[in-house]
Amino acid sequence: MLIFSLFFGHLVLGLNQAHLSYLGPTSRSISWTSLTTDKPMKMFYKKTKDSGNPIEVMSTVTTFKEPQLANDYRYIHDVVLNNLDFDEYTYHIDSKPIPSRSYPFNVYDWTTENWSNFMIYGDMGRANSECLPAIEERLKTDKDGGYP
Numbered sequence: 171m172l173i174f175s176l177f178f179g180h181l182v183l184g185l186n187q188a189h190l191s192y193l194g195p196t197s198r199s200i201s202w203t204s205l206t207t208d209k210p211m212k213m214f215y216k217k218t219k220d221s222g223n224p225i226e227v228m229s230t231v232t233t234f235k236e237p238q239l240a241n242d243y244r245y246i247h248d249v250v251l252n253n254l255d256f257d258e259y260t261y262h263i264d265s266k267p268i269p270s271r272s273y274p275f276n277v278y279d280w281t282t283e284n285w286s287n288f289m290i291y292g293d294m295g296r297a298n299s300e301c302l303p304a305i306e307e308r309l310k311t312d313k314d315g316g317y318p
Contacts, residue, residue: 187202187203188200188201188202188203188263188273189201189202190275193250195277195279195280196252196253196254196255196256196277197250197251197252197253197254198250198251198254198275198277199248199249199250199251200213200215200248200249200251200261200275201246201247201248201249202229202246202247202263203234203244203245203246203247204244204245204247205244205245206245207245207247208231208233208243208245209231210228210229210230210231210247211228211229211231211247211263212226212227212228212229212263212264213226213227213228213229213247213249213261213262213263214226214227214261214262214263214264215227215251215259215260215261215262216259216260217255217257217258217259218257218258218259218260218274219257219258224261224262227249227251228249229247229248229249230247230248230249231245231246231247231248232245232246232248233245233246234246247263254277255277256277256278256279257276257277258274258275258276258277259274259275259276259277260272260273260274260275261273261275
């Protein structure tokens with residue numbers, strides 16, 4: 171079950187709209203869109219502090235046809251990482267194990283932290299942010315700024 175998704179827009183190898191999603195305490199999903207690659211792609215990840223080689227995983231691919239544009243397709247790649255330790259990780263999407271750039275993410279032990287108030291949103295949009303009014307209203311009506 172997807173609980174939330176964070177948007178990390180980056181353009182690397184013709185890729186964009188990379189998302190890190192929380193699937194459970196020690197599981198994450200990383201998905202990204204390619205405009206050109208309709209075959210599974212390699213993704214590498216490892217604990218940030220580890221000096222060894224990263225773990226290689228292959229994506230699954232779903233084809234998405236743009237409804238507004240004739241013959242325009244996006245290829246949505248997805249990787250699920252299970253049984254992660256509570257630690258900081260980095261990942262990159264590439265054909266080589268040594269990246270030119272990698273992206274961090276953390277796996278927190280939510281039971282030991284005080285997460286009483288926070289808000290998560292993703293992919294708000296540049297031109298038509300339909301969720302922004304709801305977020306602004308929630309912040310105005312909640313005295314403590316969070317959900318009870």
